Amino acid sequence: xxxxxxxxxxxxxxxxxxxxxxxxxxxxxxxxxxxxxxxxxxxxxxxxxxxxxxxxxxxxxxxxxxxxxxxxxxxxxxxxxxxxxxxxxxxxxxxxxxxxxxxxxxxxxxxxxxxxxxxxxxxxxxxxxxxxxxxxxxxxxxxxxxxxxxxxxxxxxxxxxxxxxxxxxxxxxx
Amino acid sequence: xxxxxxxxxxxxxxxxxxxxxxxxxxxxxxxxxxxxxxxxxxxxxxxxxxxxxxxxxxxxxxxxxxxxxxxxxxxxxxxxxxxxxxxxxxxxxxxxxxxxxxxxxxxxxxxxxxxxxxxxxxxxxxxxxxxxxxxxxxxxxxxxxxxxxxxxxxxxxxxxxxxxxxxxxxxxxxxxxxxxxxxxxxxxxxxxxxxxxxxxxxxxxxxxxxxxxxxxxxxxxxxxxxxxxxxxxxxxxxxxxxxxxxxxxxxxxxxxxxxxxxxxxxxxxxxxxxxxxxxxxxxxxxxxxxxxxxxxxxxxxxxxxxxxxxxxxxxxxxxxxxxxxxxxxxxxxxxxxxxxxxxxxxxxxxxxxxx
Ligand SMILES: [Zn+2]
Ligand SMILES: [Zn+2]
Numbered sequence: 001x002x003x004x005x006x007x008x009x010x011x012x013x014x015x016x017x018x019x020x021x022x023x024x025x026x027x028x029x030x031x032x033x034x035x036x037x038x039x040x041x042x043x044x045x046x047x048x049x050x051x052x053x054x055x056x057x058x059x060x061x062x063x064x065x066x067x068x069x070x071x072x073x074x075x076x077x078x079x080x081x082x083x084x085x086x087x088x089x090x091x092x093x094x095x096x097x098x099x100x101x102x103x104x105x106x107x108x109x110x111x112x113x114x115x116x117x118x119x120x121x122x123x124x125x126x127x128x129x130x131x132x133x134x135x136x137x138x139x140x141x142x143x144x145x146x147x148x149x150x151x152x153x154x155x156x157x158x159x160x161x162x163x164x165x166x167x168x169x170x171x172x173x174x
Numbered sequence: 175x176x177x178x179x180x181x182x183x184x185x186x187x188x189x190x191x192x193x194x195x196x197x198x199x200x201x202x203x204x205x206x207x208x209x210x211x212x213x214x215x216x217x218x219x220x221x222x223x224x225x226x227x228x229x230x231x232x233x234x235x236x237x238x239x240x241x242x243x244x245x246x247x248x249x250x251x252x253x254x255x256x257x258x259x260x261x262x263x264x265x266x267x268x269x270x271x272x273x274x275x276x277x278x279x280x281x282x283x284x285x286x287x288x289x290x291x292x293x294x295x296x297x298x299x300x301x302x303x304x305x306x307x308x309x310x311x312x313x314x315x316x317x318x319x320x321x322x323x324x325x326x327x328x329x330x331x332x333x334x335x336x337x338x339x340x341x342x343x344x345x346x347x348x349x350x351x352x353x354x355x356x357x358x359x360x361x362x363x364x365x366x367x368x369x370x371x372x373x374x375x376x377x378x379x380x381x382x383x384x385x386x387x388x389x390x391x392x393x394x395x396x397x398x399x400x401x402x403x404x405x406x407x408x409x410x411x412x413x414x415x416x417x418x419x420x421x422x423x424x425x426x427x428x429x430x431x432x433x434x435x436x437x438x439x440x441x442x443x444x445x446x447x448x449x450x451x452x453x454x455x456x457x458x459x460x461x462x463x464x465x466x467x468x469x470x471x472x473x474x475x476x477x478x479x480x481x482x483x484x485x486x487x488x489x490x491x492x493x494x495x496x497x498x499x500x501x502x503x504x505x506x507x508x509x510x511x512x513x514x515x516x517x518x519x520x521x522x523x524x525x526x527x528x529x
Contacts (some may be wrong), residue, residue, distance in 0.1 A: 023192075085384045093296075096214040097331035097339040107336075114344055116378070116404020120337025122194075122348040123318070125325050132334050 005032040078102040138167055180283060181261040182251075183500060184492040188288035189306050190485060196307035197475040200355045200395070200424045200488065203266070204313035206321050207340045207349035207376040208299040208498075209331040216276065216294050224278040224294050230328065231293045232280055233515030239323045243316070244284045246291075246450050251279040260497030267306065269295055289320065296341050299324065308419060310352050314412050325458040327526030337404065347404030352412055354419045359394040359472045360429035361422075370425060371396070379418055393491070398422070434476060457513040463494050463520065470524075487524055493519055 003011045004027050011027035076085035083095035085103055094100065100107065111118045124132045141164050149158040189201070209215060210230065216314050232248050240246055251259065251272065258272040267287055272279045272295045273462045282291040292300040301320050303313040331339040337347040345351070361367040371381045380401040398419060433441050448469035452458075458466075471487045473479035492498055494516050500507060503515045 082219050093217050093341045095218040097209060100333060100336055100339055111404055115402045115404035119335045120347045120404060122337060122407045125330055125332050125493060
């Protein structure tokens with residue numbers, strides 16, 4: 001079966017959506033899927049993202065192996081719960097919160113595809129959250145600093161740089 | 175036994191409240207997923223670890239401040255009969271996976287059934303708040319208050335970069351799933367529904383049938399929810415859903431007006447036929463029942479039909495489900511018997527001169 005997007009490569013990703021009992025099937029090749037990465041959940045509309053998920057994770061690993069990146073490397077494994085990356089890709093579920101740490105290098109592309117983003121900007125637990133707030137503010141200020149420099153607003157940049165130093169001193173002393 | 179009370183009535187008290195746009199947006203729901211630090215997710219947790227999670231999360235003395243939100247009942251799933259579990263699922267008070275797969279699962283329910291706190295579901299803790307009509311903001315505000323009550327005593331699995339860590343990668347970040355259940359018959363009749371649903375999916379939302387995951391949209395009822403949980407704040411997620419739902423309500427209203435203007439006779443005929451069939455049929459399968467109920471609900475909203483109410487419609491949507499039918503008529507039924515009892519129940523509920 002040929003890819004329904006480009007029409008010349010074989011389709012390797014298949015998914016089905018059901019809306020009002022009406023089934024629609026999608027067949028896409030890997031390169032179109034990669035190109036439209038973030039679009040896939042959008043294209044799929046009414047169908048469950050869970051069903052697509054393990055496909056996405058697998059496809060990610062397959063790419064790495066094909067391009068030679070994954071060769072001769074110990075299989076990724078969470079040292080806390082023992083789950084391997086390939087088990088994760090089959091289950092579509094993490095075994096414990098440490099899996100996020102041990103699989104970290106592989107997660108950005110997955111999150112990017114599922115959420116269009118890789119980092120949290122929402123609510124933070126009240127206890128132990130103060131440091132995170134400072135960190136976030138620092139990051140925002142550093143971004144602004146880059147912007148000021150790029151726009152050659154050096155006076156504002158200097159003030160900002162001093163504020164960043166102050167804040168960093170404070171958070172280190174804590 | 176609180177346990178019995180929760181499965182006796184089809185209609186939760188929270189559904190009785192009046193709300194804006196409740197003719198099109200039937201109900202709003204918010205769910206927040208959280209996990210405890212240093213304990214594997216329920217998928218891999220040992221029986222002892224799941225017990226520990228249950229002990230720590232169900233200690234009602236500790237979560238004393240919940241009392242300010244009403245009276246709560248703690249129900250371990252092991253103590254609930256399979257049929258009652260099924261009814262709780264049909265009332266959306268627990269998920270199918272908590273009912274069927276969970277080890278040491280439990281649910282903490284508020285008296286009016288508007289708050290349902292699931293323990294040892296896919297995540298250790300899932301806080302769910304339900305509101306009638308279109309009140310997704312109110313639902314989130316309540317959920318975050320409950321989240322804070324637990325967080326005061328529990329170290330959540332949280333990461334600076336990834337946010338709240340969840341078992342499924344689709345929930346990471348905010349752990350927030352907000353959804354609105356919508357009745358969209360006019361958009362279906364005018365064949366605009368697919369265009370609208372695909373537009374909805376372009377803006378990071380997803381559409382499901384009434385019973386979620388993989389099921390069909392029964393009786394023109396669709397559930398619109400956020401798909402993205404990472405990289406947006408909770409209020410961005412809620413606002414996005416809010417504005418899209420508002421637009422869908424507008425489209426549905428317009429479609430209803432147009433149908434009334436351009437084909438009033440046809441519409442009236444269709445709605446009254448459905449009302450007639452529901453009032454007199456001896457047998458009704460679940461699909462036909464759902465479709466006819468949708469017609470009657472629409473007829474009510476448009477003033478074509480009188481003598482019944484939205485809450486009767488909401489009640490019938492739950493009561494005609496297999497678990498509830500079995501609960502009401504008290505026997506194991508085959509499909510044919512179920513169709514007979516379903517018809518009988520609807521007849522009784524719709525007939526005003528019933529004794
Ligand atoms: Zn292609
Ligand atoms: Zn792990």
